[in-house]
Amino acid sequence: MKQPASEAQQGGPDAAPAADAAPVPLTKPAGKTPGGSGSRPPLGLRLDFRTLSLLGVLAVLIIVGGATKPDAFLATSNLQLVLTQASIIGVVTVGMTFVITSGGIDLSVGAIVALASVWATTLATQEYGFAGILFTAIIVGLACGLVNGVLIAYGGMAPFIATLAIMASARGLALLITEGNTQIVTLKSVLDLAARDSYILGIPPLVIIFAVVTVVGWLLLNRTTFGRRTIAVGGNAEATRLAGIDVRRQRLYLYLFSGLCCGIAAFMLIVLSGSGQNTNGNLYELDAIAAAIIGGTLLSGGRGTIVGSVLGVLIFTTITNIFALNNLQSDVQQIAKGAIIVAAVLVQSRTARHGEA
Amino acid sequence: MPETSRRGLLFGTAAISAGAFLTACTSNEKKDEPAANDEPAADDKPGKPVTIGFAGPQADHGWLNAINDNARNQAKKYSDVTLDITEGSNDTAAQIGQIDALINKKVDVLVILPADGKALTQAGLKAMRAGIPVINLDRIFADPQAFRCYVGGDNYGMGVNAGNYIGEKLKDKAGATVIELSGPDSLELTKQRTQGFDDALANYPNIKKVARQAADFTVESGQAKMAQLLQAQSKFDALWNHDDDQGVGALRAIDQAGRDGFLMVGGAGAKSAMDAIKADNSVLKATVLYPPIMASSAIDLARALGQGKGVSGMAGLEIPAQVTLFSAVVDKTNIDEYLPQGFS
Known part of the structure; x- marks a missing residue:
């Protein structure tokens, strides 16, 4: 036995050898899940009907934006703005997509972003400079993810309850650290990352981080054993366990990954807003869940799509952008947003049904 | 076995040092805290407890x-x-x-x-x-x-004073445009502030409010909404922001977009805003207090x-029934008086 004894206790007697040594059977449960990106696509993106319908919604939005405010909406600076505003919630949504695909939910993402952004911007942390802030944000994110993962995977708590508890405590801890104050970042090296001068070929660095996280997430979900296991756990956890996969460890890793994404997002938020505040990341959990669901990830687990999630985020950000450019007030914005969620999901499920029939 | 334990040791040590580092990073104590403003109260002698x-x-x-x-x-x-x-x-x-x-x-x-x-x-x-x-x-x-x-x-008065301050600065400019970054629309005080602002601007027929977006008193929302406003309005002459906390984000957005050439007035009276007014190196030139x-x-x-x-300085034998504080406009001319009141 190569694995330590504790491992065998956690995953049942046959879990330890299977976990590392047998990637072959792991592709099986994934292949059986219906539709979506679960089945191995050929090289490049396979444009299924869901993705196409999302692209259609986005295209309609772009036409509306271009028609109502051609000068402001179609400018390069607006494309940069929309992508920048999508980047932070986008990174959180990539992590959320994994968790939801596995049949879980993470309600604590907004609070983790708040805690990480606050912890990483205390005067004490700022003394360690750029690296200190980045390191602290990511470690705090990972630590919160670890607590979530342990509570859910090994403590047997329902994800909804465990992450709800962490949501409350992380916000509380963030408030304790800030004492309600706004912590302003004075480090030029951090602030400059969002400045126009640091755009690379016209692309803001925050958007590049978002793109990297998206590509890594896509590869992880579609091209690795980790992704297959995630889909398998969401499809049928019991069958996955019987197939010899350490389901609990997989769940732990998933919440850790979501925590990591929150840590990265917190750092990006620090760069963009130049501050840390205990109110940061307000309602991120709902935005991320909504984007993932609109994108085509099943709330019950077993199917997940990173491309869909990213398109979901872009749709939301574009809507907000068009509303703001047309000077519509927040009451109208909220009503229309709700209506568009319903419309997008209806259109999507219809197209998908026709496509699969 | 030795392989695993070495890895465990490595991760263990890393986790402990990360923990130690983070624990050291919760402090917000300033290194050289100046003595707090602690002047004795200008009031009468001790009385009944x-x-x-x-x-x-x-x-x-x-x-x-x-x-x-x-x-x-x-x-x-x-x-x-x-x-x-x-x-x-x-x-x-x-x-x-x-x-x-x-x-x-x-x-x-x-x-x-x-x-x-x-x-x-x-x-x-x-x-x-x-x-x-x-x-x-x-x-x-x-x-x-x-x-x-x-x-x-006085939330209404805050809007009025912001509007009049901007109005006086722009009164000689034909076709001047103003935008407003308000607080959350769900709060009554936001409506009062906006109403006061609109009523004051009505005194200046040459000024038109062209856009308004609501942020929610957080830096994050201030940055996001301001970035949208800047994209929507390629040119304007003045901006009133209801709250200096969200103003930190608004200033970030203005800085990131590389925009200037307009007058920004804040609200509430945060220390960061007052410092910026004193330094006079950004678009933020004044803030309206909500003290x-x-x-x-x-x-x-x-x-x-x-x-x-009663209260000294007032003739009544009793204290008044209502006291509404004046929302003073703080700009470069009186910043030194108000700086000690700025909150962080």
């Missing part, structure tokens, strides 16, 4: 924090005042419980900043009926019988009430 009960909401942002600090510091200035301050709560039921506890302790005067003015009216009435005079701070009760004295800021120093005034009034005195 007064116990003041203070119940406020949870101090989850800078302004409320400053309210608590001002109340504490003002009480400390008087040897005859004992301040009994409750743990703040945003929950109406919890705050009613805290006020009940203060009533049972038989404090001499109550200062209440309700989380929700209307919802806590009954708690105010109960205290008044128990013979404890109530000073209602900032968020007003629905029934005037629920307080002996109301002390608060947390009202908490100090509330303590002064509570003390006078407890000792059965």
